[in-house]
Amino acid sequence: MRKLHLKLLLIALVLLSLTGCWSKMELPERSFIMSLGIDEGRNGNIRLTAQLYKPNPGLKGRGGADTFVNVQSEDESMFETVRDLSLHMGRKVHWSHMRIIVIGEAFAKKRGLEEILDFFYRNSEIRLTSYVHIAKGKASTYMSTKPLIENTLGQQLLTIQEVAYKYSGKTANVTLHDLGFQLKGQVDDAMIPYLYRSKKITETTPVAGAALLKRGRMIGKLSSKDMESVLMLNDEYVRGVIEVPCLNQPNGKSKKKETIQVISTSTQLSPEIKKRSVTVKASVTIEGTVTELKCSQITTSEEEMKFINRVKEVVEQDMQKAYKELKRKKVDVINLGNLIYRRHPALWKSIKEDWHEIFAKSQLEIHTDVKIINTGTTVGKSVLSEEK
Numbered sequence: 001m002r003k004l005h006l007k008l009l010l011i012a013l014v015l016l017s018l019t020g021c022w023s024k025m026e027l028p029e030r031s032f033i034m035s036l037g038i039d040e041g042r043n044g045n046i047r048l049t050a051q052l053y054k055p056n057p058g059l060k061g062r063g064g065a066d067t068f069v070n071v072q073s074e075d076e077s078m079f080e081t082v083r084d085l086s087l088h089m090g091r092k093v094h095w096s097h098m099r100i101i102v103i104g105e106a107f108a109k110k111r112g113l114e115e116i117l118d119f120f121y122r123n124s125e126i127r128l129t130s131y132v133h134i135a136k137g138k139a140s141t142y143m144s145t146k147p148l149i150e151n152t153l154g155q156q157l158l159t160i161q162e163v164a165y166k167y168s169g170k171t172a173n174v175t176l177h178d179l180g181f182q183l184k185g186q187v188d189d190a191m192i193p194y195l196y197r198s199k200k201i202t203e204t205t206p207v208a209g210a211a212l213l214k215r216g217r218m219i220g221k222l223s224s225k226d227m228e229s230v231l232m233l234n235d236e237y238v239r240g241v242i243e244v245p246c247l248n249q250p251n252g253k254s255k256k257k258e259t260i261q262v263i264s265t266s267t268q269l270s271p272e273i274k275k276r277s278v279t280v281k282a283s284v285t286i287e288g289t290v291t292e293l294k295c296s297q298i299t300t301s302e303e304e305m306k307f308i309n310r311v312k313e314v315v316e317q318d319m320q321k322a323y324k325e326l327k328r329k330k331v332d333v334i335n336l337g338n339l340i341y342r343r344h345p346a347l348w349k350s351i352k353e354d355w356h357e358i359f360a361k362s363q364l365e366i367h368t369d370v371k372i373i374n375t376g377t378t379v380g381k382s383v384l385s386e387e388k
Contacts, residue, residue, distance in 0.1 A: 031091035035154030037139030039104040041074040049140040078119035099154035112217035128177035134211035136196040169240035170224035187337035229322035246295035278362035289374040
């Protein structure tokens with residue numbers, strides 16, 4: 001009995017020492033940011049366009065009412081601008097649901113990202129898994145775009161970017177966490193998915209290509225085609241399509257192309273340095289399936305090898321073109337400098353200061369191994385071919 005009394009007394013003391021939820025904040029007091037647009041405001045201020053979740057739409061929500069609302073604020077610093085958002089909503093900003101940050105191209109070129117990123121990395125509420133995009137024009141214009149399928153623009157842009165990265169290799173996959181590693185590496189170059197407007201068929205907001213950053217400031221961009229090769233060199237290429245032009249096509253007619261669906265890739269980079277001259281040897285392995293045949297046959301081992309050699313030629317030409325573009329801009333986003341630092345830290349110390357000039361004069365040698373897993377049918381030629 002005495003032991004039971006002692007246990008009860010101990011439990012009571014523990015319960016009395018526990019603090020209550022004196023600083024708790026209920027849901028009606030919070031305002032959840034889904035996506036954030038950043039532009040330059042008046043007199044050099046920072047202008048934020050926050051897309052906020054609109055709770056409890058009631059019966060109107062079933063009829064297609066917006067589930068979000070946009071609020072703007074402007075001030076000299078990020079933190080004060082964020083605090084000013086509460087003046088318009090009467091609720092404290094909450095970051096746990098933020099999907100994406102969109103930065104206007106003019107802001108990224110003129111002022112760079114360092115002054116705004118410092119706020120995000122210091123804020124414990126912000127998830128480093130939030131994605132970062134740079135947009136053509138002003139970020140605020142994208143915040144007012146209605147999503148085609150998803151409930152919010154942030155979710156819509158996120159799904160577009162993920163699909164473009166995973167299934168076509170036409171853009172990068174960069175979160176706040178990834179961007180921090182790029183900017184704080186031995187080479188402070190970075191690339192971020194590029195967002196723009198398209199009115200070819202319907203008004204959409206594709207994510208394709210990438211904005212290139214040097215010391216946090218945008219200095220140019222990569223096309224979606226070059227992006228495929230850069231991802232392959234980075235060993236980040238997941239899936240995509242390789243187009244192989246048909247040979248000996250008549251002039252003046254639309255050029256036919258055969259296609260390969262890439263199932264998997266693997267790339268190993270081996271830099272060789274001799275007297276501050278760098279040669280990069282890239283070993284690339286590609287596995288894919290034939291998805292279109294218009295002018296080739298793969299019915300014998302000789303025909304298969306001939307087709308594979310044409311695929312190799314296309315892949316290597318595209319890689320060399322993308323690599324030359326990076327050298328021209330003197331932007332190392334294939335982590336070559338970081339690779340040299342990890343393998344040869346003493347050597348890297350002697351070339352770090354001049355790395356961008358050394359990179360601009362480097363050479364790329366590519367060895368490609370292509371494996372055709374499947375031709376899609378039991379016939380290794382065009383399924384509509386009249387040849388028997």
